[in-house]
Amino acid sequence: MKNSQIAIIIAIAVLVGYTLVRLGNSSTYSSFEDAMALNGEKTTVIGYLDLEDSMDFNPKTVQFAFTAKDKKGNSSRVIYNQPKPQDFERSEEITMTGYATDSAFIATDILMKCPSKYNEQNEVDSDKIYK
Amino acid sequence: MEYVGEHLWAANLGRGLTALAFTMALLSTFAYYAKGEDWKRLGRLAFRLHAISLFGLIGTLFFIMANHYFEFDYVWKHTSLDLPARYLFSAFWEGQEGSFLLWMFWNAVLGCILTFTAKSFEGPVVGVFAAVQAFLVSMILGVYVGELHIGYSPFILVRELQDNIGLPWTQFSDYLTRFPNFADGSGLNPLLQNYWMTIHPPTLFLGFASTLVPFSYAVAGLIRKDYKSWINSALIWSFFSVGILGIGILMGGAWAYEALSFGGFWAWDPVENTSLVPWLTMAAGAHLLLIQKNKGGVIPSALFLLILTFLLVLYSTFLTRSGVLGDSSVHAFVDLGLSGQLLIYLLFFTIGSIALLLYRYKGLPKKVKEDRMDSREFWMFIGALTLLISGLQITLSTSYPVFNKLFGPEGLITLYDQDKVLSDPIEHYNAIQVPFAIIIVLLIGVGQFLSYHRTSTQMFFKRQIATLVLTTALTALSAWALDMWNPMYLLLMWTSYYAIVGNLEFLIRWAKGNWNIAGSTVAHVGFGLIIAGALVSNANKDVISQNKTFIHEEFPANENLLIHQGDTVQMGDYWVSWTGQEEEGYYLNYVLEFFEEQGDELVPTFNLKPRIQLNERMGNVAEPSTKHFVGRDIYTHVTYADLRTIEEKGEEEWKNQFDLELSQGESHFLYGKYQVQLDTMVVEAPARSEGEFDYIVLGAGLQITTMDDSIYKVMPIYAVQGDEANHVDAEIEELGLKFRFERINYETNKPVITASEHAEAEEPFILIKAEVFPWINLLWLGSILMAMGTIIAMVTRIRRS
Numbered sequence: 051m052k053n054s055q056i057a058i059i060i061a062i063a064v065l066v067g068y069t070l071v072r073l074g075n076s077s078t079y080s081s082f083e084d085a086m087a088l089n090g091e092k093t094t095v096i097g098y099l100d101l102e103d104s105m106d107f108n109p110k111t112v113q114f115a116f117t118a119k120d121k122k123g124n125s126s127r128v129i130y131n132q133p134k135p136q137d138f139e140r141s142e143e144i145t146m147t148g149y150a151t152d153s154a155f156i157a158t159d160i161l162m163k164c165p166s167k168y169n170e171q172n173e174v175d176s177d178k179i180y181k
Numbered sequence: 182m183e184y185v186g187e188h189l190w191a192a193n194l195g196r197g198l199t200a201l202a203f204t205m206a207l208l209s210t211f212a213y214y215a216k217g218e219d220w221k222r223l224g225r226l227a228f229r230l231h232a233i234s235l236f237g238l239i240g241t242l243f244f245i246m247a248n249h250y251f252e253f254d255y256v257w258k259h260t261s262l263d264l265p266a267r268y269l270f271s272a273f274w275e276g277q278e279g280s281f282l283l284w285m286f287w288n289a290v291l292g293c294i295l296t297f298t299a300k301s302f303e304g305p306v307v308g309v310f311a312a313v314q315a316f317l318v319s320m321i322l323g324v325y326v327g328e329l330h331i332g333y334s335p336f337i338l339v340r341e342l343q344d345n346i347g348l349p350w351t352q353f354s355d356y357l358t359r360f361p362n363f364a365d366g367s368g369l370n371p372l373l374q375n376y377w378m379t380i381h382p383p384t385l386f387l388g389f390a391s392t393l394v395p396f397s398y399a400v401a402g403l404i405r406k407d408y409k410s411w412i413n414s415a416l417i418w419s420f421f422s423v424g425i426l427g428i429g430i431l432m433g434g435a436w437a438y439e440a441l442s443f444g445g446f447w448a449w450d451p452v453e454n455t456s457l458v459p460w461l462t463m464a465a466g467a468h469l470l471l472i473q474k475n476k477g478g479v480i481p482s483a484l485f486l487l488i489l490t491f492l493l494v495l496y497s498t499f500l501t502r503s504g505v506l507g508d509s510s511v512h513a514f515v516d517l518g519l520s521g522q523l524l525i526y527l528l529f530f531t532i533g534s535i536a537l538l539l540y541r542y543k544g545l546p547k548k549v550k551e552d553r554m555d556s557r558e559f560w561m562f563i564g565a566l567t568l569l570i571s572g573l574q575i576t577l578s579t580s581y582p583v584f585n586k587l588f589g590p591e592g593l594i595t596l597y598d599q600d601k602v603l604s605d606p607i608e609h610y611n612a613i614q615v616p617f618a619i620i621i622v623l624l625i626g627v628g629q630f631l632s633y634h635r636t637s638t639q640m641f642f643k644r645q646i647a648t649l650v651l652t653t654a655l656t657a658l659s660a661w662a663l664d665m666w667n668p669m670y671l672l673l674m675w676t677s678y679y680a681i682v683g684n685l686e687f688l689i690r691w692a693k694g695n696w697n698i699a700g701s702t703v704a705h706v707g708f709g710l711i712i713a714g715a716l717v718s719n720a721n722k723d724v725i726s727q728n729k730t731f732i733h734e735e736f737p738a739n740e741n742l743l744i745h746q747g748d749t750v751q752m753g754d755y756w757v758s759w760t761g762q763e764e765e766g767y768y769l770n771y772v773l774e775f776f777e778e779q780g781d782e783l784v785p786t787f788n789l790k791p792r793i794q795l796n797e798r799m800g801n802v803a804e805p806s807t808k809h810f811v812g813r814d815i816y817t818h819v820t821y822a823d824l825r826t827i828e829e830k831g832e833e834e835w836k837n838q839f840d841l842e843l844s845q846g847e848s849h850f851l852y853g854k855y856q857v858q859l860d861t862m863v864v865e866a867p868a869r870s871e872g873e874f875d876y877i878v879l880g881a882g883l884q885i886t887t888m889d890d891s892i893y894k895v896m897p898i899y900a901v902q903g904d905e906a907n908h909v910d911a912e913i914e915e916l917g918l919k920f921r922f923e924r925i926n927y928e929t930n931k932p933v934i935t936a937s938e939h940a941e942a943e944e945p946f947i948l949i950k951a952e953v954f955p956w957i958n959l960l961w962l963g964s965i966l967m968a969m970g971t972i973i974a975m976v977t978r979i980r981r982s
Contacts, residue, residue, distance in 0.1 A: 094602050
């Protein structure tokens with residue numbers, strides 16, 4: 051066999067190997083319920099902020115607690131041991147990566163989606179005019 | 182109806198030029214591919230007319246943006262009256278439409294250059310350009326065919342938006358002056374109000390545009406069955422592409438590091454990944470062209486990589502602009518509903534070019550004799566293959582959202598019932614890409630000691646004794662100095678030092694001012710430095726803002742340090758004091774003074790001003806501030822600051838209630854600044870008869886000692902008569918402290934005293950995060966060297982040809 055063919059075969063084998071390894075690294079988006087069932091394994095939950103419940107940030111312990119509802123409508127208290135992100139109240143969707151415990155979902159990473167931030171439409175209010 | 186105050190001429194001009202640019206691009210494509218000299222001349226003329234109308238249309242868009250014609254949706258969305266003129270460019274390419282225009286601009290410029298330089302290849306090469314341009318212009322056409330819309334025009338008026346048609350306010354002919362909404366625009370995202378945003382996108386898009394040149398040559402070569410005469414031109418252009426795209430990507434990293442508080446220069450974000458991958462494959466393709474030129478025999482792989490690179494640019498465009506990335510990226514574009522059109526664009530060129538390659542595959546010149554294992558070309562080929570595999574891995578992992586769309590619960594074919602996601606992308610990519618990086622830098626080092634055709638074993642080892650010794654010594658020294666013993670990292674460090682030292686040695690001993698070979702060597706030293714710098718600065722990143730007082734060690738929360746105004750706290754080797762904030766335009770600058778311990782004294786060393794950009798409309802954004810030293814950077818940003826005014830904080834006058842339970846003589850440290858001691862208990866309980874009390878009055882004599890040793894004495898009173906309890910609170914106005922004798926805890930027999938702090942007395946505080954990045958300057962030095970080396974290599978090749 052030619053050298054280059056051997057090289058290509060090795061390379062493909064490496065890629066396939068890594069793809070298999072990679073599957074171990076991935077997780078699925080889940081609900082708070084699924085997260086509970088995972089017994090503390092890391093997972094990602096997409097949800098939104100429940101504004102009816104309180105949002106507490108204690109700067110001395112750098113602990114931010116809020117309540118989120120997942121896509122199935124279940125809510126859970128979420129604890130995030132990082133400073134409260136800017137404009138958290140305005141987020142439309144929150145992607146939380148972390149693990150569930152008995153008392154709360156501990157988020158290690160939070161990504162917010164604020165569509166209004168980048169895609170604001172000029173919504174003209176017909177009642178609001180210059181007098 | 183005639184609307185008052187609209188600048189319809191601009192809308193008409195802009196749309197007219199768009200239509201002209203589109204038809205000219207189409208005409209040029211067909212003319213260039215028709216046979217005959219006259220057709221070729223027509224194609225050339227049409228392409229130049231296309232370029233001119235494109236420049237005119239870009240000029241028109243600039244004009245309406247600079248003059249704030251807010252009846253235009255694009256102008257309203259991306260500019261505002263208070264936008265400084267220097268950010269006009271950033272505003273121009275903030276949106277999808279503008280960034281498409283930027284891309285088209287470079288394609289037109291490069292295409293026009295090729296009409297002069299491509300000579301006999303002009304037809305098929307510029308023809309590909311014209312076809313690409315036709316697709317790109319269609320993205321901003323803004324034409325409706327029934328329900329289907331083709332492209333999204335930057336010249337659309339707000340009242341013409343689909344959502345607004347027929348709304349009552351559009352019935353007023355003077356709507357522009359009647360409604361305050363049109364007085365000012367929404368403005369540019371504060372994150373993008375930065376000089377990097379002015380230079381990074383044009384460079385990156387020039388890089389993207391430049392990948393089209395080698396692609397076009399490859400397609401032209403396949404069409405003409407000519408696999409020889411264009412190699413040199415494609416080689417020069419592919420090195421141009423590697424250089425410019427590389428600079429563009431690194432500028433993005435520098436921007437993230439300098440101005441965004443993402444906490445580093447590279448975060449493996451999908452948008453970053455999809456611009457890195459074409460660079461990897463282009464670097465691989467360029468090296469294959471080098472082999473082809475010097476030795477030959479790699480035409481099929483070279484063609485494949487040049488074609489693949491452009492297709493990956495298209496794929497990247499599709500990912501970042503179609504809204505597919507949605508949840509997984511912080512900086513993908515807003516979805517304009519162009520995904521269908523983008524997909525057609527991607528599929529057209531993918532199917533077209535791959536089909537052409539397969540159709541011609543049989544006739545492609547193949548290798549006559551196999552490469553020897555001790556030849557340079559064999560290992561260059563392996564290097565190119567490694568770059569390709571590395572790029573494919575990144576592409577696969579970045580494509581999760583696409584797989585979810587295809588095979589997820591709501592996909593075309595459901596293969597799994599829950600969307601998949603990478604749980605820790607940074608760790609995932611680092612773990613997989615480090616071995617690839619090790620192979621690449623090792624080959625960069627080895628390559629310099631190998632010759633084309635064959636290398637004598639004795640020479641191979643003899644030549645590099647000095648390099649091996651020096652590399653090993655340097656690695657040992659660094660590992661010891663940085664206390665870095667992870668074997669994988671040490672291997673990467675050794676190999677990247679090997680690449681740097683080996684190439685430097687070659688430069689000094691053999692190149693000796695010979696520009697012909699200096700270019701690639703300098704670029705390779707640069708690449709080695711980039712890898713070494715990235716490794717050392719990231720693996721040894723040290724968060725020095727440790728909050729040691731409150732928190733459990735395992736929590737990352739202790740990476741943020743709380744500083745009260747005026748306080749001086751220890752942070753790493755420094756003492757830091759926050760003196761207050763300065764207002765500067767939209768910015769609040771938080772002044773941090775850094776002190777160094779020298780003997781018993783604290784000596785001021787430097788100041789940093791991390792800032793928060795205040796933006797009512799779009800939210801506040803924190804920007805870091807970094808102190809650069811030769812050997813390390815100190816990177817700080819404000820992670821939390823209470824920006825509310827006293828009124829906004831609410832009516833709550835007294836806060837931070839805290840219950841003290843003290844026995845006589847016992848003391849407690851309160852709010853981290855007062856010592857409270859229960860001195861005496863005073864009891865007045867006149868007896869009525871037989872052990873019953875008429876009333877009881879209890880007083881708790883408290884002594885409060887402040888940090889500067891002033892002493893205050895107060896006595897809150899608690900009175901009980903029958904079922905009724907009364908409190909007389911004691912207040913210390915100067916300190917803003919209040920004490921209430923709440924009750925007696927009958928279990929412990931101790932008085933419960935509630936302390937509270939006046940809202941105004943609570944000292945302002947901020948949370949900051951500070952990180953030390955050691956030797957990150959190696960990375961920047963490497964970037965500059967790589968850019969310089971690539972340019973030298975390109976210029977010397979142009980000169981020679």
